[in-house]
Amino acid sequence: MSGFNVGTRLKQLRQSRDLSQRELAKRAGVTNSTISLIEQNSVSPSVSSLKKILDALPVSISEFFAGEELANEQVFYRADELTEIGDGNLSWRLVGARRPNRSMSLLYEHYPPGADTGEDMLEHAGEEGGVIVAGSIEISVNGDTQVLHQGDAYYFDSRLPHRFRNVGDEECVIVSANTPPSFAEGGTTQHH
Amino acid sequence: MSGFNVGTRLKQLRQSRDLSQRELAKRAGVTNSTISLIEQNSVSPSVSSLKKILDALPVSISEFFAGEELANEQVFYRADELTEIGDGNLSWRLVGARRPNRSMSLLYEHYPPGADTGEDMLEHAGEEGGVIVAGSIEISVNGDTQVLHQGDAYYFDSRLPHRFRNVGDEECVIVSANTPPSFAEGGTTQHH
């Protein structure tokens, strides 16, 4: 259950910065009463108000809630999560067995000409980055599409929708690393 | 930048799941009007309402806002944009600026012939792994010494004492990743 203790969390953040309710309120452009009520969990603030307040700390909204969510959320690593690698066309080789206590996975990827991770932009928790070792590849992240060549690199939060496509005529080789994927919805193992 | 386009983002998520406003409203325990108004950005929802709705998708609040907030982060790095870290002898190029919030650091490393991380075995918290892209290198981990060649890879817990040495006569190129980021903050950095 929820137990989204917004008030307590806000109070902690404010106090850790040695700010009074009034001082924070002033910076945020709201009144001290607002902060008082929120901290007591007497109200559930509107997103716009909460954003004003967090901007003044400053703390991003996702950071604010990440702390809350990690407290009651368990993160599981499925044993078979990374076993499905490569689907005939694409070749993803995992460096080392994927073990529950590993904090990242390292891949040696080979994209033949025309290889494509698919039209459906994928989104999952975590971060990923890589260096183009040979060939070139077109990468789309959050609507931004670029063609990277040998020596180029990328790094992004995997929650942004992304897609990989080899539009050249030679094989593209990438060494990439991903920080832990969260559990994927449904059966298909998400990757990339 | 504000531009927190909560409505648009919600609409995207709802539609990607093939849900109508009414269906989502039903699952979330709010009314269809609420969702309509939010999606049109006619209102800034309260956190409690937004949480109900996101729970029904389901999407965590931090995920929801992550998409908005991460939109401005740099994703693509041209070869000459990598941050040089080398100390004269060794050359390490970091993918992306030193951002404190990243969960790993990605490196494009160049070891000239004779390069050596030193006799003192290094130990630090975290994990590291890499793929040898060109040349060869001698790696010692916890007393076990191996020479790896192009296409070989390694992965170990960084708490084990380790050392890298290029005993060949050509440059060795490695793409590696470390968790947690060992190059996160300024100052001298231990690595490898």
Next chain:
DNA sequence: CATCCTTGTTGAACATCCTTGACAGTATGA
């Protein structure tokens, strides 16, 4: 064509959040 279902939108009523302004408690210093 009519009928029925679903879709998203909107005005008015209601519920909740937010501000105004006042209050009590504590600490510092004259």
Next chain:
DNA sequence: TCATACTGTCAAGGATGTTCAACAAGGATG
């Protein structure tokens, strides 16, 4: 002791979010 300045809390009312109910547009069925 009194004055001043700070802290957090709270009631009343204005501002904003949410619901209820009606509406129009689009598809599907007969």
